[in-house]
Amino acid sequence: MITGISGGIGHLLLIVTAVVFLLLAGTFVAKLLRHPDAVRAELKHPVKLSFFPAISIGMFLLAIAGQHHEPELAAGLWRLGAVVHFALMLFILNSWVNHPHFKVVHINPAWFIPAVGNVLVPIAGAGLDYHEISWFFFSVGMLFWIVLLTLVFNRVLFHDPLPAKLEPTLFILIAPPAVGFVSWVKLTGGVDEFGRVLYYLALFFSLFLLTQVKRLARLPFFLSWWAYSFPLAAITIASWEMHEQLGGVVYHHLALFFLTLVTLVVGFLVFKTIQAAAAKKICVPE
Template sequence: MEILERQRGRLEHFPISSFAMVMGLSGLTIGWEKAQKVLDLDLGVTPWLIGTTTTLLVVLCLIYAAKLVLYRGAVIQELRHPVKLNFFPTISISLLLLSIACLPVMPGAGRMLWMVGAALHLVITLYVMNVWMHHEHFQVHHMNPAWFIPAVGNILVPVAGIPLGYTDLSWFFFSIGILFWLILMTIIVYRVLFHNPIDERLMPTLFILIAPPAIGFIAYMRLVGELDSFARVLYYAGLFLTLLLFTQATRFLRLGFFLSWWAYSFPLAAISIASLLMFEQTGQDFYRYLGMGLLTLLTGIVALLLVRTAVAVRQNGICVPGH
């Protein structure tokens, strides 16, 4: 009976940020799909990666659905929380990323995932922005790069939307993402420079800064089909932010493990894929080596994250109050 009560308590505190794991695995899947295309190899890993990512998404959805049914109040608290609120779009982004991964091998599934993911993401974006506009309790210290997720996540839509033929919708979502990337980036820089440092538990979210320009580059290339000046600005902005964060590696290595460590994964996937795309556009080997190097690093990081997360779950370090 005591064990049952303990498990029910863990369900009550199951964090919405868990879906960041799906984003990381999806990014890894798309990265290796791109690498195999660039290297003209078939390593046979795509079905396994898609299967693993899909299974994880289904399991997390079932767990969170159970939390919604049994602990609706806890879900409402997350929806009102100034930080946790911004992780709800990780569900719709996971669907969009899976649609990108599935499109080359299962076009029908890719289209369905894209349609559901895009519609859900628009609804969540509108909800979150309404909360932002009419809040009564947010303070500047609540601001962190996770705030990019709801609005800037819209940039992802064209990556699968253009191949599926939804040109105008893709431009619509892309415009939303770019607009709020510029707005939120300004606020983040102000918050980092002139206020107290970001809480240690949320420090890994700084890697999210890489994702908007890197994904923006990939999406823009889908939209216009050529490497123009704006595409280069997006790519090199993402590359600079990657370098900036790598120079702070010792700070990140000193951090204790939190579920927020998964914030390292998807942004690294984004810049590695963007680098491989730069190689395709320019033919310069530098970008191929850079992209493959970052993808190799990402693979090691995801493996480490899976192990550390499993250990944390086993030791009851996750799904506890305050996480």
């Protein structure tokens, strides 16, 4: 009975998520058609550029969530997401390498987004029998995570502080090792030494960033606060995976803690976003 109810709720949330994704995608297409110059400017922007792979990441997340409900649709969405993400990754890498104006102060944790998309691929890809493609994306993602981690810490430690609007993106530090751990389990079939390294790195970053909550809570609300949601969801899923694979009461409690936390955070973010939209404080010129 409970399983049936939770499954029904999950299916409903999947439908709602798909509708929201389609609405956002439609809005972006409309922007592309009506204001192509604005999109081109964003593609040249050192910060906004890294957010474009959120399009393909959304496709991967829908494919992961839908692979047991609509496997054919999920497979098609995964394939489309892989093509889009690969194209965006090449474009972004070319922009980084051939940039005319990027500086160290432009580096921020949002630059991890393309790498996170790569390591996300195997979570659905392995189950859809795309093992070699999944290994390809995973390998590229892990390499760029290590490189970008070094660059981000260099920027944070030795240069000007992040702008207030970008400080919530520090939580993205959690995402690559947490998602990488789940992908590693899907690719290898279990938790080994390297899997443990990934999980405990994600857990360390989570605990470290929780010590920053008091400071971050004093910041005014920006849409960038949504950067809290995905990384917390990632460490929640990683903790459940550790519990499923190894058992143990510690992992179970960690998973419950992070599940409660991410549920409260997402609820709060929805409230703050609606409140800001009603006050016309979002989607305004910078």
